[in-house]
Amino acid sequence: MPDPQLGADGRLNHLLSIDGLPPDTLTHILDTASSFLKVSDREVKKVPLLRGKSVFNLFFENSTRTRTTFEIAAKRLSADVINLDVGRSSTAKGETLLDTIDNLVAMHADMFVVRHASSGAPYLIAKHLRRVGRKDVHVINAGDGRHSHPTQGLLDMYTIRHFKRDFSGLTVVIVGDVLHSRVARSDIHALRILGAGEIRVVGPKTLLPSVIEHLGVRVFNDLAEGIRGCDVVIMLRLQNERMNGALLPSAGEYFQCYGLTPRILSLARPDAIVMHPGPMNRGVEIDSAVADSPRAVILSQVTFGIAVRMAVMSILAGN
Ligand code: CP
DSSP states (O other), X not given: OOOTTBOTTSOBOOBOOSTTOOHHHHHHHHHHHHHHHHHHTSSSOOOOTTTTOEEEEEESSOOSHHHHHHHHHHHHTTOEEEEEXXXXXXGGGTOOHHHHHHHHHHTTOOEEEEEESSTTHHHHHHHHHHHTTOTTSEEEEEEETTTBOHHHHHHHXXXXXXXXXXXXXXXXXXESOOTTXXXXXXXXXXXXXXXXXXXXXXXOGGGSOTTXXXXXXXXXXXXXXXXXXXXXXXXXXXXXXXXXXOOSSOHHHHHHHHOBOHHHHTTSOTTOEEEOOSOOOBTXXXXXXXXXXTTBOHHHHHHHHHHHHHHHHHHHTTO
């Protein structure tokens, strides 16, 4: 079946998932983001690439980083940005997601940035737009359930490339609640496509998918073993909002076994970087002594996120 996010000519029409994207598409997005990072350093930070276009931010789930950086990115591209206040919108009165979309298309929307608790919601919107003949309206997945968070995966790759240059010799470890993490899935797909040397996941058995090896990763239940010799350490938050029932004895015990402390980090390579998609829970998955250390590149990830989101929107708009 053809990838629903690619047009008949192979061009990116929506960004729904990293899985299945050609390596050249990923590299093109990262290279384009490099040029936008330079724009962000200028005194006048705007370029006219999306002038006259309307970008609708539809966040049906909470967000600080993704929603705000998408808004900044769209404004730097000179788009008009509309942040739908979902809590006060007519979805609260029972309007369906697709009826909301039809109404916003009638308001001449050009692009939807969608975060939703249900896996597949952005796919549903993209499919609907094709059915109603609106291939000119683009959808960007800003995180759907536990499925995918493609722009987070891309900004994570941008960060790794920025600090480590080349993916081929790298050992990257992803630690924590992989089971509920859309970021982990997007990162694993992106790392594989870009040719990372070795991808590891570490976590308690209750927080690792049973078939995770099929994604081409090495699985560890012991943090010290999993982190040894790594170049990049990606820490994940416990996704309590997606857990059904108690999968852990307590947050304190989790920190004892899987929290990233300076002592545990000393087992990684001396120049290893520490990443986290945010929001961070200090004292649960990461010690403040690590989160605030020069090894942590967590705030660089946020800054790079603006350039990466500018790149994605600009490419979808045909620039
Ligand atoms: N990384 C991330 O998605 O953060 P937000 O939930 O704040 O958008």
